[in-house]
Amino acid sequence: MSQKIVKLSYWLVPILLVCFSPVILRAQEKATEEKQETKAEKKASHSPKTVTGCLQKGDEPDEFTITGEDGKTWGLRSSDVKLADHVGHKVTVTGSPVRESKAAAKKEKAEGKKEGTMEKAAQKQEYGDLRVSSLKMVSDTCSQ
16 A cells, blocks of 8 residues: 555656646746836936926925926925026926835825815825926916
8 A cells, every 4th residue: 555655646746746836937037027017116216307397396495396287296305406496487407206105105194184185185195296407487477
């Protein structure tokens, strides 16, 4: 009886390996795809972005917002460019996207819940934050 089990195991183990190898390879392929997508996102986030729209004062001191022609609203900050001089103007800004830390994002989300949903509904959600490196004024006014 034990010889039958041994003979069966000689055949069963290789058959099981052949059957499960596509499953294992597919799992590795997904992991590789996810890594490539993450690398692409990181690379895109470091490349400079250019947004044209109406510059507006933000909620906090030294914070400004711009809604681009594509409808995305960006939070703007800069220590080099004087954004306050161009509030209410149509401008083109160039800068690098800045990611919030997870802790800051959680804190902001908690504050948003405390403020209530009415205020949040009236306000547009920011697409992201830009650290502005250059600004070009397009027009003295924002035409809509």
